[in-house]
Amino acid sequence: AQSVTQPDIHITVSEGASLELRCNYSYGATPYLFWYVQSPGQGLQLLLKYFSGDTLVQGIKGFEAEFKRSQSSFNLRKPSVHWSDAAEYFCAVGAGDYKLSFGAGTTVTVRA
Amino acid sequence: GAVVSQHPSRVICKSGTSVKIECRSLDFQATTMFWYRQFPKQSLMLMATSNEGSKATYEQGVEKDKFLINHASLTLSTLTVTSAHPEDSSFYICSARSVSGGALTDTQYFGPGTRLTVL
Numbered sequence: 574a575q576s577v578t579q580p581d582i583h584i585t586v587s588e589g590a591s592l593e594l595r596c597n598y599s600y601g602a603t604p605y606l607f608w609y610v611q612s613p614g615q616g617l618q619l620l621l622k623y624f625s626g627d628t629l630v631q632g633i634k635g636f637e638a639e640f641k642r643s644q645s646s647f648n649l650r651k652p653s654v655h656w657s658d659a660a661e662y663f664c665a666v667g668a669g670d671y672k673l674s675f676g677a678g679t680t681v682t683v684r685a
Numbered sequence: 686g687a688v689v690s691q692h693p694s695r696v697i698c699k700s701g702t703s704v705k706i707e708c709r710s711l712d713f714q715a716t717t718m719f720w721y722r723q724f725p726k727q728s729l730m731l732m733a734t735s736n737e738g739s740k741a742t743y744e745q746g747v748e749k750d751k752f753l754i755n756h757a758s759l760t761l762s763t764l765t766v767t768s769a770h771p772e773d774s775s776f777y778i779c780s781a782r783s784v785s786g787g788a789l790t791d792t793q794y795f796g797p798g799t800r801l802t803v804l
Contacts, residue, residue: 609795616689616778617729617795663728671717671782673793675728 575600575666579676586654587684594649594679596638596664605667606647608638611678612660620662623647634658659683688712689781691796698769699804706764706799708779714759715781719793720752723776735762769803776800 578597586592598604605624609617621632628640638649647664661680665673688711698704708718716737721729733743733754741754751773753765762781766773780793 607792614798614800616691616797617780619792619794622792671793672719672731672734673729673780674731677728 575604575668575674577664577666577674577676579662579664579679581679582677583680583682585682585684588656589653592649592651592654592658592681594662594664594681596647596649596676597645598647598664598666599645600666600668602668604647606638606640607665607667607673608632608636608647608649609663609665610634610660611663617663620649654681654683656683656685687783687792687794689779689794689796691777691779691799693799694797695800695802697802697804700770701768703765703767704769704801706766706777706779706801708762708764708781708796710760710781710783710794713781713783715762715783716759717782718756718762719780719782720754720762720764721778721780723778723798725776729778766801769801771803774801774803 576599580595607622608620611617620636621630623630623640630638636651661678663678664676667673690709692707718735720732723729732747733741735741735754735756737756743749756762776798778798780795
């Protein structure tokens, strides 16, 4: 069975600074990897996904993620954070049955 | 595109009553929908997979008689929490699988969630 670890529970970053959220996965085959963002009381919005091909994936809102098979990682990055990026971020891994396993999430706080 | 709605967004009910939550894919057909439960400050836990025209598949530990799922059409799935109790209070989120081009590119689109409070 697949699993996801997000080592950072909470990250605080200054507006305009860069952001990196860590994600490590465990899965026996080639994983399907996703990053979702959740604003308070809201559902999840897909930021980006990786299925195959280029290991650097571009997403919405200026986010990107890099798949590193050797490290079993799929870290999310943004060069310059905006106050509106404050939210909960979830990494997820999917299997062939389309079920998703989510990490515990990382809360991002943006300070002025 | 790929919008999923849920209704109601919030519901408060008395212990022992049943509550129905609807999940609709508004601009695409969803042969598969998923139901998740999220506790405060925690991740999403998959409860069940709902396939149109067939019985739902429940994850281990989820009571199928308590959480009734019906996927009556390609755009609608419902979750009914029967005889609700305070411990059922949670944030319930559905997702719908959109086939964008071959099985390997499926993406799940999530609804905004339903906050259930059982008194």
